[in-house]
Amino acid sequence: MSRVHPEYDESRRLVDGSIRTADDGDPVLVGTECAECGFVVFPTRPFCRNCLSENVDDIDLSRNGELRTYTVAHTGQEGFEPPYAFGFVDLPEGVRLYSLLKGWESGTLEVGAPVELTLDEIKPDPKTGEPLFGHVFRLVEGDDD
């Protein structure tokens, strides 16, 4: 299965500068790393949040992370079809981020579960009704066969 939604185009990205498609066709999250102190932040920033240096560069973040916690919302914001899941994902770079979660069934989400990045629909644009896109983490399929 492609990790990038077939209708994705950059003009309909929900959070600017947070994600892009890499040369291999798969999505990557974009963060900023500080050359002075090594602090990594997501999404990108023009200077370091930790030491305030402007000596920073955008970097590609890991596509694989670990689910820190999660919930399944049965009532939600407009534009989101319940039930929908979200949680916090830890990346090896020391970044923790909020994400919608897909590829789960009732009872399969758990703390510590491996998750992988996809670029998927988030919600319809409230003005145009066209889908907006962004990062969505998907449970890595277990091998508990």
Added chain:
Amino acid sequence: MTERDVAVVGVGQSDFGELEGQRVTEFGGRAVREALLASNLDNDAVEEAYIGNVASAAQDQTGVVGQAVLREVGVTGIPITRVENACASSTCAFREAYKSIRSNERDVVLALGVEKMTGVPTDVALKDMSGASDAEVEGPMGMTFMGVYGMRANAYMDRFGDVREELADIAVKNHANGLANPHAHLHLDVDRDDVLESRMVADPIRLLDACPMSDGAAAAVLARGDVAEQLSDEPVYVDAVEASSGHYLDSDLEYWREELDERVSEQAYREAGIGPDDLDVVEVHDAATIGELMHYEGLGLASHGKGASLVRNGDVMLDGRIPVNPSGGLKSRGHPVGATGVAQVCELVWQLRGEAGDRQVEDPTIGLAQNSGGALVGEGGVSTVTILSTR
């Protein structure tokens, strides 16, 4: 008593609930009127006022909401400042009032909170709530207010095991307490099964684990200790009002732990010269039942993972060792976000004066209120701890 002592002279609260057809000025003015009458004070005695409020910026009274409310009770011609800190807004207003007296700037200062949440479009109300998270990634990508509690609950239960029955028992306790609170929003008689069978909101948080959205206002008159002693036979001393925010830059926060509460309560206990074992009555921020359970641990009433035992052995019941949320808490009293903090102060004052009617705790002398607001990457935006006593 030293000149630096600060005391609450009197408090007032409007009814909490769906105050249909009432503007913030109407129920806000009512709470302040009660507080002034209870303080034996004329309206021109108030030297400064701080008002906690979150949502008016998105509604009709978009600015100077404090002035609009206080005009109703003739409290005018003084500095009036609005304080916004999500669901902890009015404790932060109370803290500003406390600081201005402690620094000898003022003798009599008013702290109030007002919030109108019903009767506005649901999407506006929900946006007011989800807006207390990160508005770049979290809010736009579907995070909900109760979702934060659902995520904390799952992290907690992953580490310490299933506590869904104890969470339900917290809701049952708070609703039972709230039945005796005439100002409460929800007067519901519920049992554990009602909670466990109620509609799922943000797994494992169910409808009856969650507080309602309410309208309401609460007010407190603070004064320098010697002034308060002239005005009232029963001043309630403010022994500590501490607040802090999350760290956010660290990514190793454990969601099963109320680390922010731990830091704030340690400061407050030190300031007041007491420890958790000295408390007689406690109000905590139970926007969801898991919040209450985790605050037990954050405040040091129980160690990590042991909060549920306080529910199981009855310690936190109205007649228990350390009663928590005798008012009914946010769960039953309701949660008009900007008014909740001062409403907790109202309850402590009534409890410490023995004026709490059928929900009166037996002879308390030291009370604590904990109030939370907002979150970034799931870490608290603000937590406050207030300690009051009749020492």
